[in-house]
Amino acid sequence: MNRVLARRNDLLDWLQRHPGAVEGRAADTLDAVEHEVRRYARELAWHRAIDLAHERGEAWSHRSRGMHCPEDWAACEFCREFASDLRSLEPVPEAGSEEEFAGKTLLGRFRGEARSRAIPWVHDLAAEAEHAAWSEVIRFTRHRADQWIEDGTVSTEERWELTHSYTDAAVHASRLLEQDYALQAHQRL
Numbered sequence: 001m002n003r004v005l006a007r008r009n010d011l012l013d014w015l016q017r018h019p020g021a022v023e024g025r026a027a028d029t030l031d032a033v034e035h036e037v038r039r040y041a042r043e044l045a046w047h048r049a050i051d052l053a054h055e056r057g058e059a060w061s062h063r064s065r066g067m068h069c070p071e072d073w074a075a076c077e078f079c080r081e082f083a084s085d086l087r088s089l090e091p092v093p094e095a096g097s098e099e100e101f102a103g104k105t106l107l108g109r110f111r112g113e114a115r116s117r118a119i120p121w122v123h124d125l126a127a128e129a130e131h132a133a134w135s136e137v138i139r140f141t142r143h144r145a146d147q148w149i150e151d152g153t154v155s156t157e158e159r160w161e162l163t164h165s166y167t168d169a170a171v172h173a174s175r176l177l178e179q180d181y182a183l184q185a186h187q188r189l
Contacts, residue, residue: 004128007121008034014117021114029109033118036073037101041093042087042136046185048091049137050178054131057174066164071155074169075145075176078188081176083142090134093126101126135147145173 008030015026022029099107101124110118148154153176154169164172 024107047134055176077172079145098122
């Protein structure tokens with residue numbers, strides 16, 4: 001059993017032995033908190049990815065135009081490199097951010113000692129959910145260019161006069177990622 005589940009079970013057991021420590025049914029409250037924390041972590045991860053893709057695109061837009069290359073090749077390289085970089089940029093919930101993840105109203109259902117017992121579980125849950133969401137962002141990014149190629153979003157043209165510079169293609173890929181991340185964030189809310 002993982003740490004988050006063990007803490008949840010311990011908290012549920014404690015809440016059931018202390019009626020009145022939580023507003024409503026203990027299991028329902030824990031389910032609601034868990035749902036909200038996971039939802040917020042997904043949203044936060046995808047929005048963080050949007051910001052990082054934008055920053056990466058801005059950085060590329062200031063580089064020299066460089067050599068021409070097929071757009072599909074540049075998009076694949078860009079996405080794989082960016083996915084690799086995302087591994088080291090994984091957000092981690094800070095101590096004290098539990099109310100941000102679970103929501104003030106939901107955490108307000110816990111009274112007194114119940115709240116202080118719920119906080120460590122919420123923090124661990126937020127860390128687990130954020131890690132899962134970030135892993136999803138990385139997987140999505142690594143394979144996104146393949147989908148662009150398949151659906152014709154990026155060109156597979158190789159003739160010099162019809163290709164763009166690697167820099168322009170990288171900027172274009174970053175903008176496409178921003179749009180795709182926004183769609184993913186919206187679909188998962």
